[in-house]
Structures are given as C-alpha cells and as structure tokens.
Amino acid sequence: MLFQPLRLRTVLLISLGSALLLSNALTWYIGQKRQVEGLRNAYFERIYWISESLASNTTEWVGTANLAQLEINFTLLDSQPELVYVFVRSMENEILFAYDDNLIEEYEPEVIRWDPEQIAVLEDREAQRDQTEFQTATYQLREQVLLADALIDEEVRGKAGEVVFEARRQLVFWGELVGIMHIGLSQEPLDKAVAENQRSLLIIEALLILFGLIISVVVARRVAAPIQQLTARLALLKTDSLRNSDSLQQFESQLRDLELADIPANTWESHQLVNAFQHLQNQLLLQIQLIQESATDLQTSHAELQQAYEELQQMQQQLVQSTKMASMGEMLAMIAHQWRQPLATINMIASSIKLEQQLGNATAEGTLEKLKKIQDTTSFLSRTINDFQDFFRPDRQRAFVRINELVQRTVEIIGLSLQTQDIELVREFGELPRLELFPNEIQQALINLLKNAEEALEESEIEGKRLVLRTYAQEDKQVLEVQDNAGGVPEEVVDQIFFPYFSTKNKLNGTGLGLYMSRMIIEDHLGGKLTVVNKDGGACFRVELNERLPTNAEQNMMAETPTTNLNLSVEQSGSLLNFPKKVASQ
Amino acid sequence: MMNSIEKLISVSKGVSLLYVEDDQILQQETAQLLKNFFEKIDLAQNGEEGLELFELGKYEIIITDINMPKVNGVEMVKAIRRKDRHQMIIVISAHDEPHYLIDLINAGVQHFLSKPIDLTGLISVLYEFCVEHQQRAATLSPDE
Numbered sequence: 001m002l003f004q005p006l007r008l009r010t011v012l013l014i015s016l017g018s019a020l021l022l023s024n025a026l027t028w029y030i031g032q033k034r035q036v037e038g039l040r041n042a043y044f045e046r047i048y049w050i051s052e053s054l055a056s057n058t059t060e061w062v063g064t065a066n067l068a069q070l071e072i073n074f075t076l077l078d079s080q081p082e083l084v085y086v087f088v089r090s091m092e093n094e095i096l097f098a099y100d101d102n103l104i105e106e107y108e109p110e111v112i113r114w115d116p117e118q119i120a121v122l123e124d125r126e127a128q129r130d131q132t133e134f135q136t137a138t139y140q141l142r143e144q145v146l147l148a149d150a151l152i153d154e155e156v157r158g159k160a161g162e163v164v165f166e167a168r169r170q171l172v173f174w175g176e177l178v179g180i181m182h183i184g185l186s187q188e189p190l191d192k193a194v195a196e197n198q199r200s201l202l203i204i205e206a207l208l209i210l211f212g213l214i215i216s217v218v219v220a221r222r223v224a225a226p227i228q229q230l231t232a233r234l235a236l237l238k239t240d241s242l243r244n245s246d247s248l249q250q251f252e253s254q255l256r257d258l259e260l261a262d263i264p265a266n267t268w269e270s271h272q273l274v275n276a277f278q279h280l281q282n283q284l285l286l287q288i289q290l291i292q293e294s295a296t297d298l299q300t301s302h303a304e305l306q307q308a309y310e311e312l313q314q315m316q317q318q319l320v321q322s323t324k325m326a327s328m329g330e331m332l333a334m335i336a337h338q339w340r341q342p343l344a345t346i347n348m349i350a351s352s353i354k355l356e357q358q359l360g361n362a363t364a365e366g367t368l369e370k371l372k373k374i375q376d377t378t379s380f381l382s383r384t385i386n387d388f389q390d391f392f393r394p395d396r397q398r399a400f401v402r403i404n405e406l407v408q409r410t411v412e413i414i415g416l417s418l419q420t421q422d423i424e425l426v427r428e429f430g431e432l433p434r435l436e437l438f439p440n441e442i443q444q445a446l447i448n449l450l451k452n453a454e455e456a457l458e459e460s461e462i463e464g465k466r467l468v469l470r471t472y473a474q475e476d477k478q479v480l481e482v483q484d485n486a487g488g489v490p491e492e493v494v495d496q497i498f499f500p501y502f503s504t505k506n507k508l509n510g511t512g513l514g515l516y517m518s519r520m521i522i523e524d525h526l527g528g529k530l531t532v533v534n535k536d537g538g539a540c541f542r543v544e545l546n547e548r549l550p551t552n553a554e555q556n557m558m559a560e561t562p563t564t565n566l567n568l569s570v571e572q573s574g575s576l577l578n579f580p581k582k583v584a585s586q
Numbered sequence: 587m588m589n590s591i592e593k594l595i596s597v598s599k600g601v602s603l604l605y606v607e608d609d610q611i612l613q614q615e616t617a618q619l620l621k622n623f624f625e626k627i628d629l630a631q632n633g634e635e636g637l638e639l640f641e642l643g644k645y646e647i648i649i650t651d652i653n654m655p656k657v658n659g660v661e662m663v664k665a666i667r668r669k670d671r672h673q674m675i676i677v678i679s680a681h682d683e684p685h686y687l688i689d690l691i692n693a694g695v696q697h698f699l700s701k702p703i704d705l706t707g708l709i710s711v712l713y714e715f716c717v718e719h720q721q722r723a724a725t726l727s728p729d730e
Contacts, residue, residue, distance in 0.1 A: 348619060354705065356622070420608070420653045
C-alpha cells in the first residue's frame, strides 16, 4: 500500500522533468543553431573587414610594386592572431609577398590552382557589384560568397586538418587589377566562440532543468502529500473481513476514526479530493447505519416469524391431537353401538335360563345350548375388541398388508351401523398384491371416509342408498375408491372439504377434522394421494397408494414441507390462527 | 320374583304379541323367553314388516326396537298410532337415541324399556299391560 503514493509522486516527477528536458533540448538545439549561424556571420564580416583593411593598405604598394613597403605593412599582421596566412599574387601569377610561407605550402591555397576563369568570375562579380545591394550578398552561407570585392572560401583544410577560411581579394589600383590577395584565417576563434556560446547555453539549460526539478518536486510534494496521507489512512480500513456483521461494526469505527479533516490539503485539487472523500465517508457511515438498522429489523422480524412458526407447529400438533381424540371418540361410540346388541343378547339368554329355572321347565340340553350361545356371543365381543385394539395401538408399524383385507376389517368395525342406516354395501375388490403401509393409520383414514359417506347418505333422502368400496391397480399404484350416491360434494365447496373444521354436515358430531386428517395420513404419512370427484350421483373419494412407503428420511422431508399444511396456511390462515379459540369454544 | 312370574302367567293367556327387532339372535332369544308367557308371538325384522303384520292381524301388545333398517321403530309407531290410538306399545331404547324419545313420547308410547332388558321390569310391564287389556275387554263386553 505504501507504494502507491511513491509511485504517484515518481510518475509526476518523471513526467514533469521529461517535459522540461524535452522542451529545453528543443530550444537548446534551435537556439544553438541560430547562435552558431550568427557567430559565423559575424566572423565572416570580421574576415571581410580584415581583408578590406589589408586591401586598402596594400593595393597602393602592389600597384607601385613597392615591395619593401608591402612587407612593412604586413609585419603589422602579427598582431592578428587568427590570421594564418596572407599572400599577394601578381597578375602574372607571381607571389609578390607571403606571410608565413610554411603555412602557404601546407594549405596549398589557390596558388597552384590559379585559374583565369576564376578571375573572369571575379570580374563579372565586380561588374555586378554596383547593381547588387551590398547587404544581400553579404550573409550568404555555405557557398563561395562574394563579400563586396572579397571572396571568402570556406574550409580550406590544411595538412594537419586545421580548417581555414580563405578570403580572396582583388587589388585594384587606379582602375586596374594589379593582384590578388589571399588571406587565410583560422576557424579557431569561431569554434571558440561557438564552444563558449554552447557552454553558456548548457549552463543556462542545466540551471533551467534544476529549477524545473525543484519546482516539480515542490509541486509534487504539495500535490502528492495529501494523496499519500489519504491513501495511508484509507489503507487502515480492513475491508477484507466485511462479510460478517461484527466486522461491520469494526469497520464503522475505523471509518469514523479516519479524521480526514486533519489532512493538510494545501492545494485546491487536494482540498477537493479530501472533501470528496469526507463526503464519501459520511455517506458510507450513513449507509452502514441504515444497514445496521435494517439488520436489527430483520432480526426482529425473523424472531417474530420464528415464533409464529413455532405457534403454528404447536397448533398443528394440537390439531393432530384433537383429531386423534375425535376419532377415538367416534371409535368409542362405535364400540358402544356394536356391543349393545350382543350384550342385550347375552342378557336375554341369561334371563331366559333364569326364567326357565324358576318356572321349572328347564331342560339340561336347552340350558347347555343357551350357555353355548352366550359363549359364542362373548367370543364375538372379544373379537371386536381385538379389532379396536389394533386400531388404537400407538406405534406406527410398517407392515405388508392386502388393502382388501384392511378394507374388510374396517367394514367389520363400522358395518353394523351401515346396516341399520339401510345402506347397501357393495364391494368391488380387484386382485391386488400386498402393500407396505401403516395399517392403523390407513384404517383410521378409511374409517373417516366411510363415516363421511355414511353421514352423507344418512342425511340424503335418496332411495336405495349405496356405498361402493372399489379397489384396483393402476400402473404401479393401488387405488381404493369410496363411492356413495348421496348427491356428491357441492361444486362451490369441493376445494375446501379437506380443510380442517370444514363441515357441511348439520349434525353436531361432525368435527370437520375427519377428511383433513385422512388427507394428512394418506399424503403426508403414506406418500399417497387423496382426491374427490363427483360421479354416479355421489361423491367418490379416491385413495392412491404406492407399493412402498416413503423412507424415514423422505418422511422427515415431507414433514418439514407439509404440502397439506402449507395450502392450509395460505388459503385458510384465518381458521388456523383462530384455532385455539375454536377448540376452547368446542 | 316367582310371584310376579306367576301373576303374569295368570293374565297372559289369550294375549297376542308382535315383537319387532332386527338383530336375529336377540330376536330369537327374546321370543323364546316370551313364549313362556304368551301363546301367540309374531316376529318382524324391521318396521316395514311390523306394519305389514299389524295390518294383517290384531295384537294386544307390540314390542319394538328403535334402530332398524328400512322403517325404524319411531316411524312404525307413528304409523300405528294414526290407525289405533289405544294400541299398547313397549319401546326398547338403547339410550343412545335420546332425540327419538321425545318423538315417541309425543306419539303416545306408554312404556320404555332400556336395553339390555331387565327381566323383572319386562315382566311387570307385561303384567300391567295384560291386566289393562283384561279390564278393557271387561268394560267392552257388557256393551256387546
């Protein structure tokens, strides 16, 4: 994290410095080029003036052939350090005078390369002189330039490599060309001047760069320091562990302690930046506060939901319990009903024996026969007890049973009351293999269905009341149908009949739990399906059972998401929530 | 007890009886017991049969159960009452049909017996009925 401000500053410095360097180099290059040009021109002018002065001093002596005087004049030349050589030629190409012969030899100036054409050119240029503006001809570089009447030849290289500028001058005496003077001047002063100039330029450049560096460092400091501090402070925030709510609180306190206002924001930009971050900090704090508030809300509502769910579960249990109690009550009523007749019979036989004894007309065979009848009846009673005992056994045991046998056993429990109600019971049993079931539970569901049909038939005015029990196989499932002819379920309530406490029956003993309980047993416990359709002039309850029961794990899953109960809570939440009151009132 | 049996036998001769009960075993056993007192006992399985027999012959006493298929005891009693206001009827009640009792009382049922039938109670009611029958016969005969 510490690298970031450093890098920022470095980038700033480098970019600033390189920009300065580049611009400096450019100005330096252009400037130098110009300066060198200027120096050159100045030097050439100087050469011209030297040649002018030499020409004016010597022309007369050349014209009059006063060589002694010429020599005297030239002795003065020693005072001109840049002067390399001077010699004067006559028109007959004879060297009249030479200053420093050795050098002349070394440079091999035009002495050897004398060319009459060149003189013609010179003459021609002389002729043009009047017509041409002096100044225009003066400063033309990089060619043989005629400076007034002096021809300066650039870069006559000596044997040692030294460069000499040669000026040639016509010596005109009384309108007559009497000789040509060659003046060789060293390039050294020009080089020196150029070097001098370059050196001073370099110094200025160096100063400029230094100045630029200092300025950029200062600016970078001022700009980068707040950013650096800001970054350092922001780096203290541990955003990595923001996932759980504890560290959110920690994060909040860290954020609060950032103290961004302390950062020395001494430029406008950094001031803006720090302001923006302060704004951001405040916004974040606000958001965190909101998140924390909504988290608290969420926790509260979660707790409320949890409580409601627990209450619902409790109600569910109460519901199951009360249904169980209700069906137990029904069973007890059935037992009472079923026992009444046999008990009356036993009582009657016993009374009969007693009476015959009192009257004295008892025979041993007759009495024995009567006693046997009593025994038959009591053993029937004990058989019915077995049926009920099985039914009330609390454990839920899986067993492989034939559905037909189970239906038959159930009919035996309830059948008598069907007979009394004048209901014809029709069995249409198909050949079916054994099924894995909880026999007690399916029997309980079946009793509920039979009771429901019986009550419907009891209330109806129809002639020829019929209750059909039908079993058959369908694909890999077994189906049991309980069909009555009591007119069927009214269409407007057909969706509701499996809801708890829903009852169309006028009688007080309709608990409204029977069908709900049946569906819960068949669908939630046995993994089957219970539906109802209206057909053949009555209701047909259809129980669909699988060959195998769901495993315990599957059952737990079903218990966690009880389909029946879920439908309930959505569509009839009112009745569920009012459940305890209803129980109390009942 | 012995006394009451003898008293009943002394008055029961010539009294005919209709017994309506749907449980065949109970019906047979009860009929056997009653044969000790009465010569003529007709049996019916339900209210419908009972009414048919009532139409065919005259019975001094009718004993009936309540819960029966087709036509139950209450309906039968009401039908009989419409034809004969004085018919002596004993209804055997199983205690689990209280709502029927009011109907039956309104229909003028003179006596109820609870199931299982108590022999002493049965004998005493039958005795009363037989005596009443004799008295009725006595008051009617001088007019003839």
